[in-house]
Amino acid sequence: MVKLDFTPKKLLKNSHKSLLIEKALKRNEGHLGPNGEFVITTGDHTGRAANDKYVVLNELSENNIWWENNIKKMDQEVFEALEREVLSALNNAEEVFSTDRSIGSLSHFSLGIEFFSTEASSALFTLYMFKPFAGKGKHNDTYKILHAPHLKVDPKKYNLRSETVIVTCFKKKTTLIIGTQYSGEIKKSMFSTMNYLLPDHDILPMHSGANQNVAGESSVFFGLSGTGKTTLSTDEGLLLIGDDEHGMSDRGIFNFEGGCYAKTYKLSPSTEPEIFNASTQFSSYLENVKLSDDREQIDFFDDSITENGRSSYPLSFIKNRVVDGVGKLPKNIFYLSADAFGVLPPVSLLTSEQVMDFFQLGYSAKLAGTEVGVKVPEATFSACFGAPFMLRRPEVYANLLGNMMAKHDIKVWLINTGWYGGSYGTGTRFPLKTTRTIIRAIQAGELANAQFVKDEYFDLKIPVTVNGVETSILSPANAWSDKEAYKTTAKKLAEGFKTQLLKLRGDCSL
Structure with missing residues (x-):
């Protein structure tokens, strides 16, 4: 339990979701949607505060953290002063909402989570995103999250960049989240913690989705936001293991979470029926989506609040799922890249060297208009397909993956969910139906004996034919x-890959 001076006026612990929703509505934290969805807006922060992420500098972190990865150092004394300020805010709140949850799997590795917040809606979010707490002594360890989204701290007093702080102290096994209501900070702070801890247990943490076919064969989907990770792992006829965070060891794969946190912009029942149905059920949690004034309609195509609208729901809202969130070692791994330059094939089979190269690259593309100053598509790289959450250096995770690949028969495919026939603005984006057809063919074993041709600029193995896909776009x-x-565009991107690999490793094989 929380130490120090923690004496809240009223502590509501492990409340049922119905009470949390009732409390949240009374406190004007959100509204009910047309189907009884709980709809919330998060103010100024509609995404992660990537520049306000800290780790406390001590003997546990000093030589283990990838500090160059936009992770700021915080002195132990500063952390403890902030912790006292957060506890004071909790003590002065009329009500504090607490949940006992967990992340991971008891069969592989699991952390208990003690969550404390001034917000009922945030406690509701933890009920969905994290798993039930199995009891003291059953988890590998327990961490605390102290959540004060409305607290305003003085940046000058603590030498901070802003009033927003997301900081973890591994010595005290505590995370503080200050000055942001965005729920993704809760989810990703614990993902980052798992990413720090699991390599010491020979487990590869993965920013990935995963599913399983009727034969019990698993697939893993690595990808940055917007590449289709959640969409492609949640597919009709397949069982969802999880949509975003997993671990892999010689024993198999396991989902960290108890729910999903899906992007909702342009969500529709025709393209993503499972996610749409789960997002529009009674008690589903919608964040920064447009609710009409009369609350009779939700417009998932309205991005006036943000394109980063989100839906959170428990995995039980997905009918076709692996209930325990555990699967066999994957037969296929998919690297998803939304190539806005239109020069990567829709599907290619990677060699062992390319598996490592593309894992460390974590390539996708920023589109014009998505960030201030971006006028044309720009290559973006995120090591291990999740650099913001990877607290250790890329080679730590790459070595774990390399060991897995050396011991097990796993095929890795590069899937371009971006453009073909030209770059963004002139070319065409691959339809979701086409990408699904390709992935389903691979999962069904249809490309096991396929003929391949080599790509000139990236040396990629491209299948000559895929049933149901026009040969001209392969x-x-x-x-x-x-x-x-x-030729000019492909050559430029290939050179960009080599330059990035040189930065990461000092050499490259592309």
């Missing part, structure tokens, strides 16, 4: 009408 060179423009 090869990027063939899909472009302007061949010279294709």
Whole structure:
């Protein structure tokens, strides 16, 4: 339990979701949608505060943290002063909401989570995103989250960048979340903690989705936000293991979470029926989506609040799922890249060297208009397909993956969910139906004996045919009408890959 001066006026512990929703409504934390969804807006923060992430500098972290990865150092004394300020805010609140939850799997590795917040809606979020607490002594360890989203701290007093702080102290096994209501900070702070702890247990933490077919064969989907990780892992006819956070060891894979946190912009029942149905049920948790004034409609195509609207719901809202969240070692791993330059093939089989290269690259692309100053598509790299959450250096995770690949027969495929026939603005984005067809063919074993041709610029193995997919779009060179423009664009991106690998490792094999 929380030490120090923790004497809240009223502590509501492990309340049922119905009480939390009732409390949240009375406190004007949100509204009910047309189907009884709980709808909340998060103010200024509609995404992660990536520049306000800290780890306390001590003997546990000093030589283990990848500090160059936009992770700021905090002195132990500063952390403890902030902790006292957060506890004071909790003590002065009329009500404090607490949940005992867990992350991981008892069969592999599991952390208990003690969560304390001034917000009922945030406690509701933890009921969905994390798993039930199995009891003291049953988890590998227990961590605390002290959540004060409305607390305003003085940046000058603590030498902080802003009033927003997300900081973890591994010595005290505590995370403080200050000055932001965005729920993703709760979820990702514990993911980061798992990413720090699991390598010491020979477990690879993965920013990935995972599912299982009727034969019990697992697939893993690595990808940055917007590449289709949640969408492609949640597919009709397959059992969802999880949509975002997993671990993999020689014993298999396991989901960290008890729920999903899906992006909702342009969500529709025709393209993503399982996610749409789960998001529009009674008590589903919708964040920063547009609710009409009369509350009779939710418009998932309205991005006036943000394109980063989210839906959180327990995995029980998905009918086709693996109930215990545990699966066998994957037969196939998919690296998802939304290539806005249109020069990567829709599918290619990677060699062992390419598996390691593309894992460390974590390539996707930023589109014009998505960030201030971005006028044309820009290559973006996120090591291990999740650099913001990877507290250790990329080689730690890459070595774990390399060991797994050396011992087990796992095929890794690069899937371009971006553009073909031209770059963003002139080319066409691969339809979701096409990408699903390709992945389903691989999962069904249809490409096991396929013929492949080599790509000229990236040395990728491209299948000659895939049932249900036009042959003309399988090869990027063939899909472009302007061949010279294709050559120039492909060559530029390939050089960008090499430059990035040199930064990470000092050499490259691409």
